[in-house]
Each structure stands twice: as structure tokens, then as C-alpha cells.
Amino acid sequence: MHFNYYMPTQVICGRDCVVGEGARLKALGTHALIVTGKSSAKNGALDDVLTALGQNGQRATVFDRVTPNPTVACVREGVALLVSAGADFVVAIGGGSPMDAAKAIATLCLQERSDEEIFAGGYEGTALPMAHVPTTAGTGSEVTPYAILTNDFKQTKTSITSPAMFPRLAFLDGVYMKDLPTMSAVNTAIDAFSHAVEGMLSRNATPMSDMLAKESLRILYPLLKKTAGKTTDDERDALLYASMLAGMTIAQSGTTAVHGMGYCLTYFHGVDHGRANGLLLGETLRLCREKKVAALEEVLSACGDTLEGVNATLDALLGRRESLTAAQIGAYAHASAQNKNIKKSAYEPTEAEIERIFRVSCPAETPEG
Amino acid sequence: MHFNYYMPTQVICGRDCVVGEGARLKALGTHALIVTGKSSAKNGALDDVLTALGQNGQRATVFDRVTPNPTVACVREGVALLVSAGADFVVAIGGGSPMDAAKAIATLCLQERSDEEIFAGGYEGTALPMAHVPTTAGTGSEVTPYAILTNDFKQTKTSITSPAMFPRLAFLDGVYMKDLPTMSAVNTAIDAFSHAVEGMLSRNATPMSDMLAKESLRILYPLLKKTAGKTTDDERDALLYASMLAGMTIAQSGTTAVHGMGYCLTYFHGVDHGRANGLLLGETLRLCREKKVAALEEVLSACGDTLEGVNATLDALLGRRESLTAAQIGAYAHASAQNKNIKKSAYEPTEAEIERIFRVSCPAETPEG
Numbered sequence: 001m002h003f004n005y006y007m008p009t010q011v012i013c014g015r016d017c018v019v020g021e022g023a024r025l026k027a028l029g030t031h032a033l034i035v036t037g038k039s040s041a042k043n044g045a046l047d048d049v050l051t052a053l054g055q056n057g058q059r060a061t062v063f064d065r066v067t068p069n070p071t072v073a074c075v076r077e078g079v080a081l082l083v084s085a086g087a088d089f090v091v092a093i094g095g096g097s098p099m100d101a102a103k104a105i106a107t108l109c110l111q112e113r114s115d116e117e118i119f120a121g122g123y124e125g126t127a128l129p130m131a132h133v134p135t136t137a138g139t140g141s142e143v144t145p146y147a148i149l150t151n152d153f154k155q156t157k158t159s160i161t162s163p164a165m166f167p168r169l170a171f172l173d174g175v176y177m178k179d180l181p182t183m184s185a186v187n188t189a190i191d192a193f194s195h196a197v198e199g200m201l202s203r204n205a206t207p208m209s210d211m212l213a214k215e216s217l218r219i220l221y222p223l224l225k226k227t228a229g230k231t232t233d234d235e236r237d238a239l240l241y242a243s244m245l246a247g248m249t250i251a252q253s254g255t256t257a258v259h260g261m262g263y264c265l266t267y268f269h270g271v272d273h274g275r276a277n278g279l280l281l282g283e284t285l286r287l288c289r290e291k292k293v294a295a296l297e298e299v300l301s302a303c304g305d306t307l308e309g310v311n312a313t314l315d316a317l318l319g320r321r322e323s324l325t326a327a328q329i330g331a332y333a334h335a336s337a338q339n340k341n342i343k344k345s346a347y348e349p350t351e352a353e354i355e356r357i358f359r360v361s362c363p364a365e366t367p368e369g
Numbered sequence: 370m371h372f373n374y375y376m377p378t379q380v381i382c383g384r385d386c387v388v389g390e391g392a393r394l395k396a397l398g399t400h401a402l403i404v405t406g407k408s409s410a411k412n413g414a415l416d417d418v419l420t421a422l423g424q425n426g427q428r429a430t431v432f433d434r435v436t437p438n439p440t441v442a443c444v445r446e447g448v449a450l451l452v453s454a455g456a457d458f459v460v461a462i463g464g465g466s467p468m469d470a471a472k473a474i475a476t477l478c479l480q481e482r483s484d485e486e487i488f489a490g491g492y493e494g495t496a497l498p499m500a501h502v503p504t505t506a507g508t509g510s511e512v513t514p515y516a517i518l519t520n521d522f523k524q525t526k527t528s529i530t531s532p533a534m535f536p537r538l539a540f541l542d543g544v545y546m547k548d549l550p551t552m553s554a555v556n557t558a559i560d561a562f563s564h565a566v567e568g569m570l571s572r573n574a575t576p577m578s579d580m581l582a583k584e585s586l587r588i589l590y591p592l593l594k595k596t597a598g599k600t601t602d603d604e605r606d607a608l609l610y611a612s613m614l615a616g617m618t619i620a621q622s623g624t625t626a627v628h629g630m631g632y633c634l635t636y637f638h639g640v641d642h643g644r645a646n647g648l649l650l651g652e653t654l655r656l657c658r659e660k661k662v663a664a665l666e667e668v669l670s671a672c673g674d675t676l677e678g679v680n681a682t683l684d685a686l687l688g689r690r691e692s693l694t695a696a697q698i699g700a701y702a703h704a705s706a707q708n709k710n711i712k713k714s715a716y717e718p719t720e721a722e723i724e725r726i727f728r729v730s731c732p733a734e735t736p737e738g
Contacts, residue, residue: 001543001606002383007376012579014371174370207610208380211584212564237370 003206005247006163008249009143013241018045018366022052024169028129029089031036031059033082035310037066040094043176045133049091050243061085062363063105066094069157069266069273071150072099073113076335078105084126092167095188096139096148096273099132103147103165104258106130123162137239138188138274140195140247142170144275151268156335157263157273166251174236174242183272187318189227191274192243192280193220198256199249200295200302201346205242209252210298216245217302224313257349258284260341261357265331271322278318282311283360284349291347324362372575376531376617381699382541387414387502390691391421393538397498398458400428402451402473406435409463412545414502417462417663430454432474434705435463438526438635438642439470440519441484447474451497460534461501464557465517465642466499472516475499477637488520492531500538504545506608507557507643509564509616511539519636526632526642526705527677535620541613544603546697551597552641555686559594560643561612562589563650567625568618569664569671570657570715578621579667585614586671593682626718627653629710630726633701647687651680660716693731701727 025032032053036046041064053060061222063078082090084106092102105130108118132142141147151158161357177185180237196216199209220242223235233237262276271279288296296307303310324332333355342348349357381390394401401422405415410433422429432447451459451474461471475497477487501511510516520527546554565585568578590610592604596617600608631645640648657665658676665676672679693701704722711717723729 001603001610002386003380004382005380008379010373010377011374013373018370211580215580234370240370 001207003208004209005206005252007143007166008252010077010120010168011143011170011172011244015173016173016247017173018048018171019051021171024122025091026059027054028131028168029058029087031085031087032089032091033059033078033087033105034060034062034091034093034096035066035078035105035342036062038064039060040135043135043179045093045135045176047252049093049133053243054074055364060209061087065300066098066101069150070097070104071152072118074146074198075101075104075108075149077097079109082109089128090130092130093135094269095134096141096191099139099141100147100149102130102132102158103127103141104149107147107160107165115313116153117118118149119153119158119160121160122224123160125164125210126160127162127164131171131173132167133173133176134243136180136184136188137177137236137243138191140192140243140250142167143244143247144251156267156339170244172240174240176231176234177240185227187233187272187278188243189220189224189274190278190314190317191241192216192239192246194258194277195246195250195287196220196298197252197281199246199300200256201293202253203346204253205295205346206252209249212245212247212252214302216242216249217359218301220246220313221303221305224332225316226338228348231348241268255280256345257342257354260339261332261336261354263339264336265322265362268332269322275318278314279321279361280357283357285310287349287353288347293347296344322362323365324358325364329355329362331357338352370576372577374575374577376535376620376622378535378539379537380512380539380541380613384542385546386539386542387417388420388424390540391424394421394427394460394500395425397500398427398456399538400430400454400456401458401460402447402454402456402474403429403431403462404435404447404474405431405433405462405467407433407463407506407727409467412504412548414462414504414545418462418502428641430456435467435470437466438519439466439473440521441487444470444473444477444518448478449737452476458497459499460664461499462504464505468503468508469516469518470509471499471501472510473518473529474495476516476529476531476534482641485522487518488522488527488529490529491499492498494531494533496531496533497538500540501536502540502542502545503612505549505553505557506546506605506612507560509561509612509619509642510615511536512613513620522630524709525636539613541609543602543609546605546609554600556566556641556643556647557612558589558593558608558643559647559686561585561608561615562593562647563627563643563660564615564624565589566650566654566668567627568615569668570662571622571625572715573622574664574715575621578618581614582618583667583671585611585618585667589615590672590674591608594685597686603736606661622709624711625714626711626723629708630701630705632689632708632722633705634731640692644687647683648690648730649726651683652726654679656718656722656726657716662663662716664715691731692734693727698724698727698731
């Protein structure tokens with residue numbers, strides 16, 4: 001038995017926890033930069049954060065210009081606003097994009113880097129303290145030390161990380177997911193599912209990450225299909241909890257081939273991140289079955305379903321699949337094969353196998369199509 | 370769903386991790402006070418810690434005078450040595466006693482308290498940084514914010530706590546348990562078992578603490594009986610891991626009636642802490658069955674055994690039970706009923722029920738006895 005485990009984020013979960021336990025924000029600083037997106041701000045979370053900060057006598061500046069798949073330019077804009085406002089801590093509200101942008105802002109405001117150096121790694125363990133309020137059940141970013149940014153130099157998405165990027169606090173309240181559009185609910189749930197599955201199929205899986213992933217799958221998988229319809233309050237709470245467990249999983253194990261390949265679909269075709277993972281997951285699992293990856297059977301056991309059953313569930317949620325041309329498939333397979341996440345897979349697919357996964361997952365248009 | 374979760378200790382687990390990953394100690398300070406007991410120092414752990422500190426160019430002062438069930442006087446002695454040596458961080462080596470003494474030393478050296486005030490609570494969140502190296506699989510103290518000290522004012526053992534008492538680092542290497550005397554192996558394993566069980570039977574159980582407890586029981590229970598014989602390297606590693614999971618459990622949930630009662634047996638009769646819990650656990654579980662405590666069935670499911678089976682396992686490990694007189698039973702039941710841990714039980718036993726648990730657990734000598 002050989003592993004490291006680190007998960008320093010304090011999780012506060014429950015209805016109205018942002019206002020009810022908002023006094024915990026006091027220790028973070030005197031002036032918050034609130035990092036969010038235009039739509040993330042409309043579910044009540046921003047009002048609650050402002051109420052909590054007001055009760056604490058803390059000032060707030062709102063940066064609500066984070067867009068999906070945040071760019072370095074977006075992060076720079078946030079840093080500039082933080083500095084000009086004199087903010088000394090960060091509160092993130094939203095899905096993965098605002099949370100990841102917030103982590104990058106909280107880090108880069110203390111560690112200057114040129115655009116070229118941002119993805120070079122080697123970050124020191126300093127960042128402004130952060131509190132995260134997830135409003136989707138998917139990314140798990142509230143409990144990871146990763147910020148995934150659009151990397152135009154390499155035409156993909158790339159993570160930056162340091163231990164200081166773990167948020168100090170994560171407030172989980174499913175109430176903010178009540179009016180989440182169905183497509184977002186489905187895609188984010190698939191993302192969380194992919195985190196738990198990839199965590200178990202990772203070369204870096206540990207006893208702790210496996211425990212977290214199995215508990216996540218046990219709760220999440222039976223709810224996956226339901227995200228396509230109307231969910232209950234309890235189901236949304238459970239989805240948010242399972243998504244956090246999946247985040248804790250990848251905080252230990254990292255993600256693997258599916259994420260490594262999925263970034264191509266997002267970067268070049270604008271496919272939603274969770275959906276991109278979902279598209280690629282089925283054929284990746286089939287390859288794991290062929291290669292007799294033992295962890296696959298544990299994944300299926302935690303889901304309580306067969307490989308065919310899991311793939312049928314994903315197919316039902318994904319609907320009509322995106323198509324890629326043969327040239328695109330070849331190019332993306334070649335690019336993905338260089339991705340560091342590929343090498344973290346319990347079975348590391350060859351470039352030919354990656355090509356096969358793209359081809360089956362996003363089949364070329366048929367003449368009749 | 371409503372819970373808080375906090376577990377900031379970084380766990381490093383694996384063979385030779387103290388020396389191999391000892392560079393992680395660098396961030397803690399320049400001069401370590403090593404807190405240990407006379408026997409805890411003889412299993413190789415002290416040598417390894419000194420090697421690691423030496424490689425880092427850090428100084429070390431050894432305080433090896435911690436005895437079982439550490440007293441306030443022992444803690445004061447450690448604080449005095451720390452101050453005179455100019456140490457700025459603490460490394461604990463051993464079972465619960467050195468680890469708990471270390472936490473109290475690391476806290477009280479920054480927060481002065483009179484003997485009377487030590488158990489009054491309200492500690493601020495400051496303590497010197499700590500690394501813990503458990504050499505038994507029982508206490509889980511390496512991942513809790515509690516220090517349990519002998520409380521002569523109340524004639525019991527009482528915990529002190531603050532978030533700063535979570536060790537920064539915990540190094541888990543089962544090699545140090547290789548020559549653990551059988552009685553210590555049995556008693557500490559029972560302690561870990563009691564932590565996992567009580568965590569699930571706590572009013573403060575959370576989804577996270579239940580997940581940790583179930584995983585602990587799944588690994589620990591099949592190994593419980595084996596602790597009475599010769600264990601393998603892998604089994605000792607598994608015991609240490611399960612004990613840590615049980616520590617993470619009570620870091621969330623706290624302990625309950627069994628610990629609350631057990632402190633009387635330790636304080637007045639010198640019964641080993643783990644054994645004291647084991648003696649009282651069986652009848653406590655029977656009471657939970659009578660009172661239809663739902664969590665009991667989950668405990669048994671995680672163990673994969675019946676109530677009768679679990680109690681038979683405990684009976685086999687405990688052997689001949691200590692006897693109490695009727696007067697002692699009455700006095701301890703009265704004292705225990707005031708203990709704060711009692712009120713944390715999912716079913717809070719009445720004083721009469723506590724008396725019954727003591728009577729059945731430590732029966733009076735029969736005339737033939």
C-alpha cells in the first residue's frame with residue numbers, strides 16, 4: 001500500500017449554508033472578488049454570497065465576465081480587476097468555468113507569469129484564499145487543486161495546479177441547481193460520472209480515491225438518466241454530493257484518456273466539456289474490457305450495471321452524436337496521444353486505439369446522414 | 370443533506386515513507402521537538418525521523434517521557450523542553466498517548482492556560498505545525514484534531530480540540546508495527562474498530578463519516594481476530610490504513626457512549642483504552658438493537674457479520690473480563706451519564722441503561738469466581 005492523500009478544502013453542505021454559515025468567510029479577508037459568469041449569477045447564489053459578505057462587513061467586487069472554457073485573457077481581466085479593487089480573497093460562483101478562472105486569478109495575482117509561461121507548471125504554493133460555490137453538479141472543481149484553461153498555444157485545454165489552488169471553503173447547496181437547463185444538467189452529470197470512472201481507471205488511483213469514486217458512482221449512476229427530466233430537490237442534492245466526491249477522486253488520481261481526448265472536441269468543435277467526455281467514454285470502456293483492465297469491473301460493480309447497460313445509458317443521454325471527418329480523427333488522435341492525461345490511464349491507449357475511439361465515438365457522416 | 374467535512378492532514382502512506390518522503394518535513398520549521406514514549410522509540414521510527422530531519426538540515430530535540438494516558442504534568446514538561454530548546458515544530462511518534470501529548474504541547478506552547486482552564490475548551494486555531502508517525506493501528510490520532518488527556522479534576526479522560534490540532538502530515542508505515550506486543554496489537558485494533566462503529570452510531574454521523582467508517586470496517590473487521598496471532602506485513606499495512614480511516618471518521622462524528630464510559634475503566638482501573646472500549650461495546654450494540662438504531666444494521670452489513678458474530682469476535686479477543694462491584698458500577702454509571710460523548714450517541718442511553726452496560730460488560734465476581 002503506497003499513496004498520498006490531501007484534501008484540505010472544508011466542505012459545508014446543506015440548504016441555505018452560504019448565508020447560514022457565511023461567517024466562515026470572515027477568516028478569508030476583507031474584500032472579495034466574486035468570480036462568476038453572466039448566467040451563474042442568476043440562480044440566487046450571488047445574492048446569497050453578497051448577503052453573507054455584507055453580514056460580515058466584508059466588501060465585494062463582482063467579476064461576472066467568465067465565459068465557458070475560460071481563456072488566459074479572461075483570467076488577466078479578472079486579475080486586473082482584483083488588483084484595482086484591492087481585493088484580498090476570491091469567491092467563485094458557478095460551474096467549472098468560473099471556479100477554474102477563480103483559481104487562476106487567485107494564483108496569478110500573486111505569481112506573475114507571461115502568457116507563454118502560464119502552462120509551464122512549477123507554481124509555488126501561494127494563492128489568495130478562496131471560497132467556491134458550485135451551481136452545477138459536474139466539475140467537482142470546488143474540491144480540486146486544478147484550473148483548466150483554454151491553451152491557444154497548444155490548441156487544447158490544459159490544467160495548471162498547485163496545492164494552494166485547493167479552495168479553503170466549498171459551500172454546497174443544491175438549491176442553486178433548481179433552474180439549471182436540462183442540457184446543462186445532463187452534460188455536467190456526465191462530467192461527474194466521467195471523473196469517478198476515470199479516477200478508478202487511472203494509473204494513479206489510490207485506496208482513498210477508489211473509495212471516493214465508488215461512493216460517487218453508487219449515488220450518481222442511478223440518477224444519471226433522471227437528469228434528462230425533472231429532478232427532485234433531494235436528487236439535486238445527491239447529484240451535487242456525488243459530483244463533489246468525484247472531484248475529491250480526481251484531486252487524488254487526476255483524469256485520464258477520456259479527458260485528454262475530450263479537450264480536442266471542445267477546443268475545435270465547441271462541444272460542451274461534459275458531453276465531450278460522455279461521447280468518448282463508451283468506446284474507452286470497451287477498450288478497457290478488451291484489455292482486461294481489472295478496475296473496469298469495479299466501476300461496473302459500483303454502478304450496479306453491465307458495460308452494455310452503462311453504454312446504453314450514456315447513448316440515451318447523448319442522443320445524436322457529433323461527426324468527425326477522417327482527417328479530423330487522425331489529427332485529434334495524434335494530438336491527444338501527446339496529452340499528459342493519456343499516460344495516466346491504467347491501460348494507456350496507442351495512437352491507433354485513440355483514433356478508433358474517436359472514430360466510433362464521433363462517426364463520419366454516412367451518405368444518407 | 371446537511372454536513373461539514375474537514376480533514377486537512379496530508380497522509381503519506383507506504384514502506385519507508387518517513388525517510389523517502391521526509392523532505393516534506395522541511396516546510397514545518399527548523400527545529401523539531403520529537404514527542405514519543407520510551408517503547409515507541411524502539412521500533413525504528415525514531416531513527417527514521419532523525420535521519421529525515423538530518424537530511425533536511427533540521428535540528429531535533431527528543432522528549433521521550435510520554436506515558437500511557439498522558440497527564441497535564443507530562444504535557445507541561447514537554448512544553449518546557451520545547452521552549453528551552455527553541456523548537457518550532459513537533460513530530461509525534463507512537464500510539465495515541467504520544468500523538469495526543471504532542472498535540473497538546475504544540476497548542477499549549479502558544480496558548481497559555483492554567484491547569485484548571487486546560488479542559489475548558491475555546492481554544493484558538495493556533496498550534497505549532499506537526500507531523501505524526503503512528504506506530505500502532507488504533508487511535509487514528511494522526512488524522513484527528515483531538516488530544517485526550519487525563520483529567521484529574523473530573524477523574525476521567527477529556528479531549529481538547531481545535532482545528533489547528535490536525536497534524537499537517539501523517540506518515541503511515543506498517544513496518545513500525547512489526548514487533549508490537551500481541552496485547553497492544555489486539556487492544557489498539559479494538560480501539561480502531563470502536564471508532565468506526567461509534568462513528569456510525571453517532572448523532573453527528575455524516576455521509577462522509579459513514580463512507581469512511583464503512584470502508585474501515587470492511588477492511589478491519591476480517592482482520593480483528595488475526596491480531597491475536599502473527600500478522601503479515603500486508604495485514605499490518607491494512608490495519609494501519611483502516612485505523613486511519615476510523616480516525617477520519619471520528620474527526621467528523623466524534624465518539625459516543627462507549628468512549629464516554631470507557632474512560633472510567635481506564636481512569637480508575639488502569640484498563641487499556643482500546644480494551645475498555647471493547648469490554649463495553651458488545652452490550653452497547655445489544656442496546657442499539659433493542660432500540661432499533663438503524664445505523665447498527667449498516668455497521669453489521671459493513672462487517673459482514675451478525676450482532677452475535679461481532680460480539681463473539683470481541684469476546685474471543687477480550688478473554689476474561691474485569692469485574693466491578695455494584696458500588697463501582699453505580700458510581701461509574703452516574704459519572705458517565707454526565708459525559709458529553711454520551712449525548713452524541715444516536716440512541717442516548719439512560720443512566721439505568723449505562724449501569725446495565727457496565728454490569729453486563731464487567732460482571733461482579735461470582736462466589737465461585
